[in-house]
Amino acid sequence: MSFERPAPDLTKLVAAWQSFERGEETPGKVLANLKTAGLADVFQQLTESGWVPATPTS
Numbered sequence: 001m002s003f004e005r006p007a008p009d010l011t012k013l014v015a016a017w018q019s020f021e022r023g024e025e026t027p028g029k030v031l032a033n034l035k036t037a038g039l040a041d042v043f044q045q046l047t048e049s050g051w052v053p054a055t056p057t058s
Contacts, residue, residue, distance in 0.1 A: 001012025008045075 016033035019025045025033070 005041070006038070008041045010042075012037035013039055013042065 013034060016025070016030055016037060019033075020027065020030040
């Protein structure tokens, strides 16, 4: 029986980050939540698509 990773869940990714910003979770727990929600896949897809962050404007 093989394991297929689920698709990234952007809702879970945002929720994990927001819980960290509010001080509700430790950094280790946040990293675990980001990993299980598929952050690595999101980064890979962004890289493959050629996406680059917008330059902040002042």
